[in-house]
Amino acid sequence: MNIQNTIEEKLLTHFQPAYLEVINESHQHNVPAGAETHFKVVLVCPSFNGERLINRHRAVNAVLKDELANHIHALxxxxxxxxxxxxxxGGAPDSPACLGGLKRKVS
Structure with a gap:
């Protein structure tokens, strides 16, 4: 299993988030092709209610302690x-209005 999948699995299991996105940003840095060293995590979780930002980050870091110690350079x-x-x-953005495709009159 790759590091990105491991991060996703651990965060999904531990936090049961409403939304999770794990983005490998390694290609934006001076690392070998295919590296998994730099990640961005967007995590929306009901258990964060009433928690200060530092405590949220500590909770994520605790779940990913092995990956941070051995694989991840930046998170x-x-x-x-x-x-x-x-x-x-807000919610998901609305889809654009349909212009009718082939049914639209061509002037």
């Missing part, structure tokens, strides 16, 4: 409560 954490996430990004 950017973006941790949110459900209400923070909704306030920042």
């Amino acid at each position: 950017a954490l973006h941790t949110y409560t459900d209400s923070e996430w909704q306030g920042l990004y």
Whole structure:
């Protein structure tokens, strides 16, 4: 299993998040092709309610302690409560209005 999948699995199991995105940003750094050393995690979790940002980050770091000690060079954490996430990004964006495709009149 690769590091990205391990991160995803551990965070899903431990936090049961409303939203999780793990992005391998290693290609943006001076590392060999295919490296898994730099990650960004976006984690939206109900258990973060009432928790300070530092405590959220500590909780994630505790779950990923082995990966941080042995594999990950950099980990950017973006941790949110459900209400923070909704306030920042709302729900899923609406799809654009359909212009009718082939049924549209051509002038």
